[in-house]
Amino acid sequence: MGMIRTPQDLSVQAGSAVLAGLVVLGAGLLEGAPGPSGYLSALTGLADRPTAAALLAAAAGVAFWRAPVSRAPLTTLTLIAPLFDALAAGACLALAAFAFARYDDRVRPRAWFLIAATVWALAPAAAGLVAGTGTLRGSGPSIIGGVAYVWAPFALGLWLAARQQVLDQMRDRAEQLKRERKIVADQARARERTRIAHDMHDVVAHRVSLMVLHAGALEVNTHDAAAAESAELIRTVGVEALAELRTVLGLLHGDRTESRPPETPTLDNLVQDSVHAGLPVRLHRTGLPLHDLPPHLERTVYRAVREALTNIHKHAGPVPCSIELHTDPHRILLRVRNAPPRDRPDLPGTGTGLIALREAVTLFGGKMTAGPCDDGGYELHVDLPLASRGRSAAGAA
DSSP states (O other), X not given: OOOOOSHHHHHHHHHHXXXXXXXXXXXXXXXXXXXXXXXXXXXXXXXXXXXXXXHHHHHHHHHHHTTTTOSHHHHHXXXXXXXXXXXXXXXXXXXXXXXXXXXXXXXXXXXXHHHHHHHHHHHHHHHHHHHTSSOHHHHHHHHHHHXXXXXXXXHHHHHHHHHHHHHHXXXXXXXXXXXXXXXXXXXXXXXXXXXXXXXXXIIIIHHHHHHHHHHHHHHHXXXXXXXXXXXXXXXXXXXXXXXXXXXXXXXXXXXXXXXXOTTOOOHHHHHHHHHHTTOOEEEEEEESOGGGSOHHHHHHHHHHHHHHHHHHHHXXXXXXEXXXXXXXXXXXXXXXXXXXXXXXXXXXXXXXXXXXXXHHHHHTTOEEEXXXXXXXXXXXEEEEEOSHHHHHHHHHO
16 A cells, blocks of 8 residues: 555655655754653754754655655654654654554554554653653643644544545546446447348358359350450459458458458459450559568558549449559559549449548558549549558558
8 A cells, every 4th residue: 555656656755755854854943842852852962953953854754755665764763863853753753653554554563553652652751750850730731742743643644545545446446447348349349240240241242152153154154255254254353352251251250360362362453354344444553562562551552443443433434544553662652543434334332432441541641632633534642651650550450
């Protein structure tokens, strides 16, 4: 109990140590009362020396600083303080009583210290009564003051210790509730991912599989070369879609051991598929090879090109388009631009593809712009940095 755990605790304890030293210094500079309580300091002659009070105050500050760890230095100082000054000795006794109650949560050491400190506080008055130098009536204030030196700071320390214990329990409870809420949220997220994965498997994967089967059957049975080529393209794209869908389903199920299909299509495959579908595409690459980039950035570039070509197919039709990709040791620049549409296809779109792509680019510290051009065409521009931020984000992806 009472251990220094945070910078705030450290500053509070430092301020308390300084305050303890000032209290002892102030008590040491006051004129001590004659009688048994000041006998030892009068005998040593240290009570009249300001340096002695300063030395005792410094020692009290250091001992109080160590009080959360050990009360032994403060107890030792309390025993030798009467040699310096009677009032300063009372201040040291009060600090020791506070420290034992505040920082020691063991019942027995607290009880023994309280008994010993009370006896120690009453010893000067008892010695005066035994020696005949004082009377019971005259020693009454000394007895009351001696008891107050011990019991008042002890009670304050007990209250602060109980208050700190309640605060610690509330803090632990809040952290426990936070962990429990996180567990509940993770479980709900996992259940929702499982539900989505099942829905995707039952609906999307099933229908794509049927599409692949029908395309394969058409490719085998048709006698038209153009139709067979189109069927082969449909079947190939469907197989690739199923492979990527299996990866997505694995991620939804929480399996992150494989981040992408073993045979991820390349940009050349995308361009070739679009050309076979009747879209004239020109690909121009400069700089580093794409496979030399970090895997998460390579996937992001692939997704950007795929999304751009898909949108051109859906919204512009077979119009000329260009893909410009430049990679260097610092950044990746991608620009996909298409000519104005001729016969605009009437294909549905959700608009979520570009939103998801923008989120992925932003996650890796990049920038993305997409919009119409002055000539009526459309342009997608992606700027990705090859920096530590992107690589670290990949580990979290």
